[in-house]
Amino acid sequence: TQLLEQSPQFLSIQEGENLTVYCNSSSVFSSLQWYRQEPGEGPVLLVTVVTGGEVKKLKRLTFQFGDARKDSSLHITAAQPGDTGLYLCAGGLGGATNKLIFGTGTLLAVQP
């Protein structure tokens, strides 16, 4: 069974602080995706990384895919209350079906 462990599970910080969320596995994935989910809604894709060592930046969010394609991190600089939500990583198995294995999620609360 392929598992993705996310840490931390919960994070409560003040506006302006930096934070990093980790997503780790013993399995190799063809891609790694990060989603953000708000209450009562479905997950929304933030980014997809496909190359080992790849780094992508999306405004204040920086995503990195590990060299061995087994782990990933999400770093948020100067967090804002609008960043509050559930962050999910998902490993792509590739192929025609492109099934995803989801991490357990990190619930982030940014206090003003």
Add this chain to the structure above:
Amino acid sequence: DAGITQSPRHKVTETGTPVTLRCHQTENHRYMYWYRQDPGHGLRLIHYSYGVKDTDKGEVSDGYSVSRSKTEDFLLTLESATSSQTSVYFCAIRGSDTQYFGPGTRLTVL
């Protein structure tokens, strides 16, 4: 907006009753997926479909069946609901390099 709707959005039912959840897409995508989301487990794949009448099991398929008679509709059926199936259910479609999710159905089995 990926053109995915789910119905109903909320449902309360009793143990032992059959329940069918519907996912409808307007994007004509071939691949569709059903997930359940529970605290501490993230999203887990129940079943998926790769075309009309073509379906396969995911990691938590016991107690669930699916059907896809039209490209746009993917149905998830709980033949005899149990309390362990209380969850939030999400449908998804496959885009070019990701999956797009519907708004979810919150199901409570009493």
